[in-house]
Amino acid sequence: MLKSVNRVAVGAAGLVLIGVGGAVLAAGLGLSVPHWWPFDGRDDVLLSAADRGRWRDEGWWWPAVIGSLAVLALLGLWWLLAQLRRARLSEVLVDSGDGEGALLRGRAMEAVLTGEAQAQEGVARARVALTGRRSAPEVRMALMLEPHAGPGEAVARLAEGAVEHARGSAGLARLPTEVRVGAVRHGGSRVQ
Known part of the structure; x- marks a missing residue:
């Protein structure tokens, strides 16, 4: 099961990184990007100052950010420990x-x-x-x-x-x- 989880996780991460990286590269080179893409020019940033500060005053923002990062850290730790575990008995x-x-x-x-x-x-x-x-x-x-x-x-x-x-x-x-x-x-x- 661990092999299939590894393959799916690495494949999904690779597809996301290739897609986002390709779109960022295309926008940075001045090529056409979809109209819904958050930035479209060489000097544009992914998140503006207004976008970064939009949710700070909301009460749920920091618990949601910290909780999701904690879940991601625990999943990463679980994956690392699963890689280090020996399948065979020495x-x-x-x-x-x-x-x-x-x-x-x-x-x-x-x-x-x-x-x-x-x-x-x-x-x-x-x-x-x-x-x-x-x-x-x-x-x-x-x-x-x-x-x-x-x-x-x-x-x-x-x-x-x-x-x-x-x-x-x-x-x-x-x-x-x-x-x-x-x-x-x-x-x-x-x-x-």
Whole structure:
């Protein structure tokens, strides 16, 4: 979802900036602009002194300006924090029995899960991503199956094999897994 929000926000901001910037440039160069455009000459300003002071005496003006700026600042901060948040889990906390625990690299666990999933019969490719918290990891997996493989059988073998091995190895009580299954493209066979 974050990718689509980013694309929409950047696209909308870009369109607004291109439109306003182009119209300001056209007016500044003395080209024709629409009649409703707030300024139309090289020496004209976007907001005159009368326009800037028009709403100052109104009681709602300053709360509205401060409120809208605060909302914009909070949205910008939320967007920045969302960009900095890591989508993948970098390490998994393994209970070593000594009270301190050990850390398992997330990429290593992903690589093992990927290798074990791809070794199954009927699986052409597998992609694995660890998400969640380091004390409660979750697995997101995409399987591309060969044309002859059944999705139900492949997912069942995956749950009994690779996922169960990873859960047991890391000493986790549970390892929630989301599996998306697709099929590789294949050409039809020719009969002669």
